[in-house]
Amino acid sequence: MFGLTxxxxxxxxFPKNLENGVITDDVVKNAKQCSDTFHDYLVNNRFFSSVSCFRVYDNVLFGFYTQAERCLKSGKTDVSNVEVEWRSLCSSSLECRRFLTS
Incomplete structure (x- = not known):
């Protein structure tokens, strides 16, 4: 559908999972890359930019990245410091995937 499966x-x-329970530089870099590339994709795709779940995901993904970056810079590297953002990101991602499969 419209070039996105x-x-x-x-x-x-979607950023790599926080399996080891620690926010690392690699986690932040990966989240930034996902955020930047998704935002670019959304800005350049008239159809998907008009779908609300994708706009919400774009904002939530950026929020996750910025919170993870703030935590890393301040030395709060435990994954619990981004738990709310991670849950929101997962929920928003599920909405987008449901849209893509319908």
């Missing part, structure tokens, strides 16, 4: 969405635009 669920697999592409998950691989290209």
């Amino acid at each position: 669920v697999d592409d969405f998950k691989i290209l635009y």
